[in-house]
Amino acid sequence: MTIEQQDTAATPSRAWRTVLEHIEARLIAGDLAPGDRLPGERALSTDLGVGRSSVREALRVLEAMGLIRTATGSGPNAGAIIIAMPGGAMSSLMRLQVAARGFPVRDIVRTRLTLEASVVGELADAAPARDLADADRLLDAMDDDDLTPAEFLALDAQFHLALAEASGNQVITATMAGLRGGIEAYALDGLARIADWASTRGRLRGEHRGVVDAIRATDAALARTRIHDHISGYYAEISLGD
Known part of the structure; x- marks a missing residue:
């Protein structure tokens, strides 16, 4: 069974919250700070045991909350970056x-x-x-x-x-x-x-x-x-x- 299937079969309404809680814990611990880039979707999915769709949902929530900005492509401005605009x-x-x-x-x-x-x-x-x-x-x-x-x-x-x-x-x-x-x-x-x-x-x-x-x-x-x-x-x- 793939991670996406496990994610759907388990608690889909909670899976994306797992990602939020993980990022919140890293912010509180000081492991992440404004300007830092979040790990990629694949890495977060593997590390947390959730589907990539749940990771994407969590990132959308974080962006709407003003805690990250996301950009596609490659280079220094790509990916999800922590910002301080609460x-x-x-x-x-x-x-x-x-x-x-x-x-x-x-x-x-x-x-x-x-x-x-x-x-x-x-x-x-x-x-x-x-x-x-x-x-x-x-x-x-x-x-x-x-x-x-x-x-x-x-x-x-x-x-x-x-x-x-x-x-x-x-x-x-x-x-x-x-x-x-x-x-x-x-x-x-x-x-x-x-x-x-x-x-x-x-x-x-x-x-x-x-x-x-x-x-x-x-x-x-x-x-x-x-x-x-x-x-x-x-x-x-x-x-x-x-």
Whole structure:
């Protein structure tokens, strides 16, 4: 019986996971690092006792996760090579979960409260001061009274992401990018519950600038308080349940 037949006859739904677990173990052990090339399909198939189709499936999963890039042919760029680009894949996965309503809105809000309080606190404490030019541009863009509520809220979500990016924390930035769609969605869903959008818009503008002012004043405690009140205040105003 060939390896392919053994693979199919045994536990086909688990065979490709064997390859993933093997590569994960080698990464944790330090045997593999970004820039290293994975063994070829035939070698992995023989060493792990799985079919080459399972190896190919595992490689497709790893590529989709942003952990490898693959290229056909020969030469230094051919084969499967470990890369260090987890942020994009992590964000994509979270966006899909948000789009599928995989995360309750209340959990998104709680996560935002934790992450963004950390972000603004770090920004306020940073020495030298971090570049907030992108956040400033978004604040100015949100001052346009001709924006539709949807346009304003899209800029609002981008402003919060810009703060995360300014912090330099790649994990928080990737998480915030993944949650961005969910943030915009629950903000939009709650518009019908806002009696006076112009008043709410004005308050949000002031709260945004208040957060940035606290960061520039290097007052971490005030920045954390303001971002907490800003996020929880809008959520309370729209009273959106799950």
